[in-house]
Amino acid sequence: FGCTDGWVYCLQADSGQLAWKYRVAPLDRRIMAFEQLESLWPVHGSVLIKQDAVWAVAGRSNFLDGGLRLVRLNLADGAKLSETIMDETNPETGNNMQEKLQILQMPVGLPDILTADDQFVYMKSQKFDFQGNRLEIGPISGDFVAQGSAQRGEGVHLFAPMGFLDDSWFHRSYWVYGRNFAGGHGGYYQAGRFAPSGDIMVNGGGYVFGYGRKPEYFRWTTTMERQLYAAVPEPPEIPGDFARKAAPAGGKAATNIGQFAQFAKTPALDPTSRPLTVEAWITSTNPNGVVVARGGPAEGFALTLENGKPAFLIRAQSQLASVVGAKRIVGGWHHLVGVLDGSLGMQLYVDGELAAEGRATSMLTKDPAQGLEIGNDAGSAVGDYQLPNQFVGIIDEVRLYFAAVDAATVKARFTDGSEMHPEPVLVVSFDDGTARDMSLHRNNGTLSGGRPAKGKFGEAIQFSGRAGAGGGGKKQAATAQNKAAPDNSKNSLIEPKWNVDVPIYVRAMALSGFNLFIAGPPDLIDEEATFQQLAQKDAAVQQQLDSQAAALEGSQGGKLVTVNSETGEIQQVLELPALPAWDGLAAARGRLFLSTLDGQVMCFGQPRTP
Structure with a gap:
């Protein structure tokens, strides 16, 4: 040792x-x-x-x-x-x-x-x-999908990118039965789409068993619901059109696949306490959609279409302020500019003219946790729209400046293309068919869907509508009844032999014969419903969160659950006085051994005759 x-x-x-x-x-x-x-x-x-x-x-x-x-x-x-x-x-x-x-x-x-x-x-x-x-x-590659999808071949094995002993439940990491893992905002969820994975796993009897996120959560997500499953250990073959399909956003079914350009959170794109100007040329065939979005329900900004009318949104300290133009602009090319100045003034310009103005509640107080997207909101929503709120049409010449420009500058930009500011922090022309940033900061993005098309100037990216790709309306609270069922063929290639919900967060797992043993603290909340309650500022949700947090710390002890490894059927549940240590289960010689966080080693099994 x-x-x-x-x-x-x-x-x-x-x-x-x-x-x-x-x-x-x-x-x-x-x-x-x-x-x-x-x-x-x-x-x-x-x-x-x-x-x-x-x-x-x-x-x-x-x-x-x-x-x-x-x-x-x-x-x-x-x-x-x-x-x-x-x-x-x-x-x-x-x-x-x-x-x-x-x-x-x-x-x-x-x-x-x-x-x-x-x-x-x-x-x-x-x-x-x-x-x-x-x-x-x-x-293998710097490309998120190429790195995360390289799972088949010689050397498939069970590994933990963050280490087998890491019990922190970091949402960007999990165990994988494959060969590679991708990091970064658009990479961490990729491996689980192409290889068996889970927060904790065992392998035996011709199958791999895992407890981890459901397929619809292999995306950039705040919420996460988990399942216990069994699957063949070999990573599956990848259909030709699957790898580049974007994972769904917003907790919806995998039919909600969106198309967007995505840019990582970097210091150069930090809008904290800064005035800002964001611009884009668009031609839309749908009255609702996100043109540009950065951030989520706490901090962020966005340019959107709402019922055909342009809107500029600022979210600061969870408070939303928006200004909306009076005229519909669906069809034809239009130039949109949103400005937040240092005195909290908000201006929205359409085709060189002031279309709406108002005031923000505050400058952005911190760097949003979510990155920047063009074409939809693939993380969590800045505004009161249903995710991903897919833009349908063509977007060209997107720029972001950490400066507030005046009306004359916007007018000149629209009329003759004059530069609005000498130091843009993001310049995306799409002229080479990629989401390359042509500013000095080189915040290069990745394209998920969309195709090159003739733009207002040179080339642009056309985003098409998909079934269930989002729209304008208000967000609806998720419930156990209306949560969409996973569609593995759309978001994950792993086809489980069986998959079940279990009443615990699994911290330990062992396989013995046809028995799969799992142990951990109770799982008390539905994360989708809870998140919606938080977004709606429902005071009652805090008690639920406090109860779950206390349970994770051991206030309710733990549970030892026996599952039939052939069917996934729960056969027995035993109450434990303390939480199991991470990966603290072992089976040997007809006995099950469990290590707990209070320093005990517990042994389970049939009494032996003398």
Whole structure:
């Protein structure tokens, strides 16, 4: 076993006497971490034994303190067989590992519990041959979909991008039975569309079992509902038209697939306390839709169409202010400009003329959590419209400035194309058929749907309507009765053998024969309904949230649930006095063992006769 002092220890099983020890850390140097004294290069407690060799990794990151050290030790006496140093150097070229980075994707840089099959050893998605050499150092691509969809082939295995021991339930991470994972605002949900995945998983009996988000939540989302399921472990083949389909937004069924250009949240696009001007050329064939949106129900701004009329929206501290033009502008090319000035004045210009004005309640007080979209609102809504509120028509020449321009400047822009400000933070012309940002900030985006079309100036992007793609009306509260059922063929390729809702948040899972055991705190709320109550400022929802938060901390203990692994049927539920430790279930010799957060180890099974 490994230890945070940087050593690997081997004990005699019958006596507990030390057989041998080996320091994997390059030096005996200590720091304080997690309120205890540790080596600069700690070793995970679970080491791997493969082909009479002990495998262990020491260190905290490729980029800290000289990197990570992967060693192979002789099982019999602890002698070193090989050592592989993983640091900031690309072993293929000798150059800095930065050359491997592709946009938001990078190679594996943090250690984890090692796993193995008959071909390779794995640390997260990084694989090694049996001599300890790194193979196929990622990433595959800087493109979200290309990286997240590269799951089939040699080296499919179960891995956790954030680490097997991470119990934080970060919504952008989950376990995957595949080969790769994509990071970033448009990447984190991609792997689950193409490979079995879950917050926690087990593999056995010809199937993989997982507890994780339902298929409709493999998207950029605030809310999330989960399920327990069984599926074949092999990542499925990808139909030719599937990979580029956008995941649905707004918690709707997968028929609500939208088309949009999406731009990540970056410091250059932070509108906090700044005046702003946003412009676009549009020609619309539908009276409702989002032209440009950045943010959500707390902070943000948007240009939209409402019943054929242009609107400019500012959301600050959850308070919405909007100005709406008097004339419908469906059909034909129109130039829209929304301005928020430093005195909270809001102006909306249409074709060079002032169409509406009003006042915001405040400047934006923080950087919105959501990125920027063109063509619909793929995150959460800035305005009181139903997501994704798909724009249908052509959009061209989108620009964003963190400055307030005056009427004369807007008029000149419309009349002869004069620049409105020398320092735009986003310039998207679509002239090359991509969502490339031509400003100095290079906030390049990604296109999900849409096609090149003749624009007002050069090329543009045409967004088409889809069934259920959204519209103008007010948001409706979700209930258990009206929540849309998942459509795996549209949003995820994984076809489960069975899938069921379970009454707990699963923190531990074990498979034994035809029994799948799961344990965790009770799941008390419907996140879709709760989120709508929050958006509507329903005071009653706070009690529900407080109860769920307390349950997650152990106020109601836990539950141990037995599920038939062939059918998904719940067979038994036992109350537990305390929460299970993360991944704290094990089955052996007809017994089930459970570790709990209060320090107990519990054993379940039939009494044995003397």
